[in-house]
Amino acid sequence: MDRNETLFTAITKGNRKGVEEQVNACVTTGGHVIELLTGTMIPAMREIGERFSRNEVYVPEMLIAARAMAAGLKIIEPLLVKAGHKPLARVCIGTVKGDLHDIGKNLVAMMLKGAGYEVEDLGVDCDVAKFQAAVDRGAQVVLCSALLTTTMPYMKTVAEGLKGKGVKVVIGGAPVTPQYAHEIGADAYGSDANEAVKVVDALVGASR
Template sequence: MTDLEDLRQSIIEGDMKSTTSLVESALADGLEPGTILNDGMIAAMTEVGRRFEEGEYFVPEMLIAARAMQAGLKILKPKLVDSGTKPLGTVAIGTVKGDLHDIGKSLVAMMLEGAGFEIMDLGVDVPPEKFVEAIRGGAQVIAMSALLTTTMPNMRATVEAVKQAGLRDQSVIVIGGAPVTQAYANEIGADAYAPDASAAVRVTRSLIS
């Protein structure tokens, strides 16, 4: 019988090969896909986030853990659909118009996926109207990133575009990136600011619930 503790450890250590084989064996053993996701994979990524916040893990450890988790999720996803397991919510994520720096954005996307969210990755250099379209397409959360002070104003432009489209009440807006602050989030009317990928998961989870 597959021990979910082994699965958790393999994700925490970023062992992609072992993660995929443990997910396969857990399914073969008849474990519920939702149990594998929640008690194995999401629990592991929660621990990864904790280690990051404690300064024990850095971006590389998070990246390889998230990569292992994604490899496992690829096998698990069809079974989750079959079993009717729903994601926590759908997050449309991208760097704002003019900003091409995507390592932070990609890491946040992977961590959110690891926490049980469905991800619509809009990529880099995303204009406000694409975020608006994403809400119309079912995203409940807009997550925006900017690394440059010169592109930060496009966060405000996106918040305004969402308001003008009459969709502000249907969406939660989270922002982050090196020059971004809580004060800036307050100023432009975003719902939350996340200083790093782990915090992004925490605040998104709290806003969605």
């Protein structure tokens, strides 16, 4: 599927209505929403980040682009999430302390739900106590997201705070690398929402 230029522009310009129209059009005509997501929507957010780096746009433009993206994701979510069957395992996910980026985290949560996991979404700006409490409520895997190089080190605090609890820790987000996961003692790294599912499947021994 080619990139949907109208949708791409609607996201980069933060045109929420335009995004909803394009995504709805894809859904109602039976289009491939995953391709729409990976081929148009995620690249549009990447483009906004690049423009921000070049000082062509500023935080307000990033914010309205994020809101427009979120409106599109809201339409897609029910299609990604299959309901009904017994969950493979319980997991929790949160963006770490100091970090308010949640689009990637929400996508990972959606894909995991769609893959049959029970997902507790802890939101953004999560301190270690929040992750520990989710583990006490039964989470078998903890997923941490960070988008800032300044908040990424907090993942180490989370990994250390969960040691001895018998839980697996998976980390991800744009600045995170597999080497960093290894360095801080996390159990795994995932580069995107699809890989997050594969990694969690491997950790809990789920076969598809």
